[in-house]
Amino acid sequence: MSETLLKTTGLTKTFGTYKAVNDVHMHIKKGAIYGFIGRNGAGKTTFLKMISGLSTPTSGEIELFGYKGKDIRKVSSRIGCLIESPGLYGNMSAYDNLKIKCKLFGINRDGYIEKILKTIGLEETGNKKTKHFSLGMKQRLGIGLALIGEPDLLVLDEPINGLDPQGIVEVRDTILRLNEQENMTILISSHILEELSKIATDYGIIHNGTLLQQITREELMHHCSERIEVVLEEPKRAVPILDSMGFTKYQVVNKEHINIFERLEDSGRLNMELNKAGIMVKEIFITNEELETYYLNLTGGANND
Amino acid sequence: MINAIKMDLYRLYKTKSTYVIWCIMAFVLILSSATLKMVDNTTTVHVNDTMVMEDSSDDLISGIKDGMKEEPVVEEEPINIGLSVGLPESQENYITVYDVIYGNVQGKIIALFIVIFAVLFATSDLNSGYIKNIGGQVEKRGCLIISKAVSIFVYTVATMVLSVLIQIVANAVFLGYIKWGNLKDFFVYMSTETFLHFAFACICMTIAVLVRNNMVSMILAVCMTMNVLTILYGVLQKLITKMGIKNLKILDYTITGKISMLSNHVTTKESISAICLSIVFIIIMVVLGKSSFEKKDI
Incomplete structure (x- = not known):
């Protein structure tokens, strides 16, 4: 039986009187590709930010890799995330953007950055500044940044936004390869349900801040068949x-x-x-x-x- | 923590604004040295800390006034609004490297460039969104503020050294000679001012982190450099005097005040006092910035 890698209990985020995320109970098994579905403003990004340590929950609890509360900080480096649009230094190349994060993680291995560039299909960009990248290239570099440090949990907030069909296929293949070969658990949110249905093993459907349903792929297919x-x-x-x-x-x-x-x-x-x-x-x-x-x-x- | 410092030092090295600001600073210092050459060719009289140009050419005087803001010659302390560069009193017939550096530092020309860099560097990860890639993955987010402060310190030291080197070259080119001045005073003065400039940069860095608005932070930093706060200090000083406290001078306890008022013959007591004040401000600002950064959502 697969262990639970991420578990949230009553997770809530409030901005003033507005509840962006309301009492979410979620669990994600190790090795799953969890598709997080919701319309714009449903609370997906707010939830993912709390999971990624970018935002503090108003109430509730997150259990990650068996750690809770303040102890979660000890394992925060085991999460890689791409939240909203990719955050890049526009005047630097893809290599330099990756190098900066590698410095933070203390990664000095030869060829490490080149390998990540190849994984995301940006090995030919050379010294080109990221401000001249297309949206798809920026998105892929954002995924590359999330992969630094070989995270156990990859959190991707609408990673195929702005990608052309080939780019979507490449990202999909990358996600599947990471899941199958590296046993990486992936939490991915998307509007493009058809794409999500091709890769996700589990689904969470959120609406107006509330998690309406958690369902496995088999159950969903059963409903939709x-x-x-x-x-x-x-x-x-x-x-x-x-x-x-x-x-x-x-x-x-x-x-x-x-x-x-x-x-x-x-x-x-x-x-x-x-x-x-x-x-x-x-x-x-x-x-x-x-x-x-x-x-x-x-x-x-x-x-x- | 060490890795965060390495990251920000690498970012410092790779950031374009590091070099652009240095280039602009070099241009300004060279320009001021060029105008100095014109001053050196005139008959000059040194009065207190202000230089008054006497020359029969009205065009020359107006041209120099454009380059160097002139302070009125008064027996009481002059009130300076804006940047002011003036050479110190000298018994010699030549202008030393120390004289010019002193004028530029006292007039906060170099401080202006340092704080502009500090604001840009402190906010670039926030403005670009790069912080999303790293903010949730460090064990203590506050260490990112300390790493920024370390990088800004490195930049401050490098800028002070660079300004000296530029001035040496400028003196050689425009004046045709290099006279150092009192080297011991020079070293003590520059070391003390480096601490003061770093403290000033930390103040601007923390404001930038708290405010999270590049425009507002930059305006505040530039205004502080241009002594706009002296208006506030003046009001506070009057209040303090009215309260019957006579021996307390607000300016003695401000970084911008110390930068301007440090004499060119720095005593050990003055130097220690300035460095201690700098350290207090640095600690307060870094702690404040760190605390805010840890609590706020990204």
């Missing part, structure tokens, strides 16, 4: 029919709905059998739920804008 949706009166009467037809993966959702997650091609036969049994089927169709739709339904949808 294709299924036969049957709308009918008295679903309980349909259960013996489903059993006799050999259906096993189904769910009676409520008084009118049954979802069936297998043998989508048998929807017509199912309709016939139900009619034969005298059960009136109002609707029967094959559907799935987009991740975005799932998220919007959970958070109350577009009306919240």
Whole structure:
């Protein structure tokens, strides 16, 4: 069983009377890629800043690598973070920006910076000043800075913002490689749910400062997967029919709905059998739920804008 | 802590403003030395700590006045608003390197450049956002203030040394000779002023960290250099006098006051007093900056 690397209990951040983060209980397993989903202003960045040590919680507790309270400072160097836009010295090169952080960490190994530059695809930038970098290059350098010191937990706040499709693929591959080869735990927030669905193993959905749900990838896929949706009166009467037809993966959702997650091609036969049994089927169709739709339904949808 | 200092020293070395400010300072010092040459060619009379140029050429006098702000010749202490450079009283017929350095230091020309750098250096990681990469990962965030202070100290020493070297060259070029002046006084004076300048830089660094606004911090730093605070000191002094405390001079306990009032024949007592005052200010400012930096969110 994977150990818990990060755990928050009742984590809250208040600005005056406004609660930006409200009583968040989160746990992240070691080795996970945790996708943190939320709209603009939901509290993602505020939360990530508290995790990264950039902001002090108003109340609540963070447990990191088994350390709590003031002891967390002892292990703060084991976190690498990229929060909001990358913070870079514009008049220095990528190499110098990395070197400055290496100096702080006491890293003097030959080739270390070159290796990081290669990992993030900036090995050809030479003496070019970062103020002349494109947004994507700056974003990648920000990730590179977060990688200095081989952190055990990488916190990335919307790292694919501003990247072109190739850049997005490269960042995705980098994240997957770091997770698989270095066993790095990654906490990543994003608006681009489709991208997140390709890499995350666990999800946390935050809305108006409150963590609405924590869900594994399997559970989320189960919610969003294709299924036969049957709308009918008295679903309980349909259960013996489903059993006799050999259906096993189904769910009676409520008084009118049954979802069936297998043998989508048998929807017509199912309709016939139900009619034969005298059960009136109002609707029967094959559907799935987009991740975005799932998220919007959970958070109350577009009306919240 | 050591790693943080190494980081900021490397940043000092790599920061463009380090060299740009030195270049501008060099230009100003050379310019003032060039105007000195014109002064040296005229008939001059030294009165107290102010030099009065007597010359039949009105154009020359007005031209020199543009380069060097002239102080009125008064028997009482002059009230200086703004930067002022004047040569000390000299019994000799030549201008020594010490004379000119003294004038520039006393007039806070060099202090101006040091505090501009201090503000820029102290806030560059905050303004650029680089602090987000490191602020949460150090065990004690306050050590980043100490590392900045150390780097600013290195810059202060380097700037003082550089100004002396520039002046040596300028004297040789424009005056055609190099006379040092009293070397012992020179060394004691410069050492004491280095501490005072560093203390002044620490004050400006802390203001910059507290205020977190480059423009406001820079304006405050420049105003303090230009003696704008003497207005405040004057008001406080009057209040103190009205309270019946007669022997207390506010200016004796201010860094900017000490920078300007330190004589060119520094006694041991004066030097120790100035250095002690500097150390007190340095400690207070670093502690204040450190405390604020640790508590505030990034």
